[in-house]
Amino acid sequence: MKAKAKHxxxxxxxxxxxxxxxxxxxxxxxxxxxxxxxxxxMGAAVTEGVIVAAARRDDREIHLSCERGSTVRTRLxxxxxxxxxxxxANYPLGVTKILVESGMSMNCGYNLAVVSxxxxxxxxxxxxxxxxxxxxxxxxxxxxxxxxxxxxxIGRRAENEFVGxxxxxxxxxxxxxxxxxxLVCIDCATEEFSTIPMPEGTHxxxxxxxxxxxxxxxxxxxxxxxxxxxxxxxxxxxxxxKTLSEVNQQQLEAAKNDMEPTLYRRANHIVGExxxxxxxxxxxxxxxxxxxxxxxxxxxxxxxxxxxxxxxELDFLVKALVEEANVYGARLTGGxxxxxxxxxxxxxxxxxxxxxxxxxxxxxxxxxxxxxxxxAGAGATLR
Ligand code: GLA
Numbered sequence: 001m002k003a004k005a006k007h008x009x010x011x012x013x014x015x016x017x018x019x020x021x022x023x024x025x026x027x028x029x030x031x032x033x034x035x036x037x038x039x040x041x042m043g044a045a046v047t048e049g050v051i052v053a054a055a056r057r058d059d060r061e062i063h064l065s066c067e068r069g070s071t072v073r074t075r076l077x078x079x080x081x082x083x084x085x086x087x088x089a090n091y092p093l094g095v096t097k098i099l100v101e102s103g104m105s106m107n108c109g110y111n112l113a114v115v116s117x118x119x120x121x122x123x124x125x126x127x128x129x130x131x132x133x134x135x136x137x138x139x140x141x142x143x144x145x146x147x148x149x150x151x152x153x154i155g156r157r158a159e160n161e162f163v164g165x166x167x168x169x170x171x172x173x174x175x176x177x178x179x180x181x182x183l184v185c186i187d188c189a190t191e192e193f194s195t196i197p198m199p200e201g202t203h204x205x206x207x208x209x210x211x212x213x214x215x216x217x218x219x220x221x222x223x224x225x226x227x228x229x230x231x232x233x234x235x236x237x238x239x240x241x242k243t244l245s246e247v248n249q250q251q252l253e254a255a256k257n258d259m260e261p262t263l264y265r266r267a268n269h270i271v272g273e274x275x276x277x278x279x280x281x282x283x284x285x286x287x288x289x290x291x292x293x294x295x296x297x298x299x300x301x302x303x304x305x306x307x308x309x310x311x312x313e314l315d316f317l318v319k320a321l322v323e324e325a326n327v328y329g330a331r332l333t334g335g336x337x338x339x340x341x342x343x344x345x346x347x348x349x350x351x352x353x354x355x356x357x358x359x360x361x362x363x364x365x366x367x368x369x370x371x372x373x374x375x376a377g378a379g380a381t382l383r
Contacts, residue, residue: 026125041277054112057109070085121339149176155172156169183198209311209313210368230267324343
């Protein structure tokens with residue numbers, strides 16, 4: 001990948017990069033849509049990700065190149081969101097803008113080339129990976145000091161304020177704090193990041209449904225708004241609750257009859273997810289992998305019924321996977337409305353098992369699911 005990034009840079013810009021940075025994609029292990037609700041979430045960086053190659057320019061222009069799109073040219077003094085084919089450029093440009101707002105001084109523009117080995121549209125956060133890799137590379141190029149948590153927040157702000165996606169800190173936090181063979185835990189209320197070792201002999205298998213809701217971004221924003229509305233209804237009774245994660249299950253049940261049924265179900269998902277993240281943390285400490293798996297599968301069920309961010313393709317994959325003896329649990333991973341399912345398995349789950357699930361899927365739906373067997377890998381770093 002490094003050679004590919006250097007090659008893309010030199011063939012596009014006819015010069016050599018002076019800085020390279022890597023940032024991984026991520027799996028959402030458990031804690032669905034809890035991040036922007038002040039809750040708990042666990043993820044893992046994967047070994048696949050993004051490498052950016054960059055160098056300073058002599059003028060105040062910014063030139064961006066990626067493998068599949070056309071080169072985007074803009075100016076440091078005109079950082080505005082792009083539309084259409086150039087949309088991908090909003091991730092590096094948004095990060096540039098937030099870095100400058102955070103105090104990074106830039107006396108010139110830069111050239112930057114992006115390569116990736118993350119599957120496209122699988123919900124493994126290639127956008128957060130571009131943000132983090134860009135942030136690391138630009139900070140090194142322009143002499144800006146920040147720690148991992150700062151970089152994660154900068155990436156999230158780029159997404160919220162420049163791209164316009166109201167996401168939480170999961171994707172950027174995991175991409176920054178990833179560690180080989182470890183899960184990353186985030187308390188989104190305090191923005192505390194920690195890691196827990198992956199139990200030995202456990203594996204991640206990703207099944208990309210290759211199906212995406214046409215309005216996935218607006219569906220995400222709708223859920224964000226519904227969570228705000230649910231909180232508003234709960235605050236009538238619990239004015240001290242600043243987020244849905246400060247309401248417990250008992251309080252939620254007591255307020256149920258005063259809530260719109262849809263909003264109750266959305267809140268039920270968030271409150272339940274926080275409890276399931278805690279259950280997974282304790283089960284990991286106790287080495288009870290079947291309890292971990294049960295919580296993962298229960299999370300999916302709550303997505304299907306309460307949050308309604310699953311689709312039949314993801315439900316089919318989860319159902320087929322949990323019937324396999326070597327699968328502890330399976331669930332949709334990420335925002336939902338398409339994307340991928342993650343299976344948490346023992347070492348006996350192999351490609352033959354994965355293929356038979358994918359075979360049943362393609363027979364049922366008439367198109368393929370893509371299989372990725374991956375591992376928990378390292379976080380963002382200069383290369
Ligand atoms: C997307 C967002 C994250 C998070 C998940 C759902 O990946 O980018 O911030 O909200 O969806 O948990």
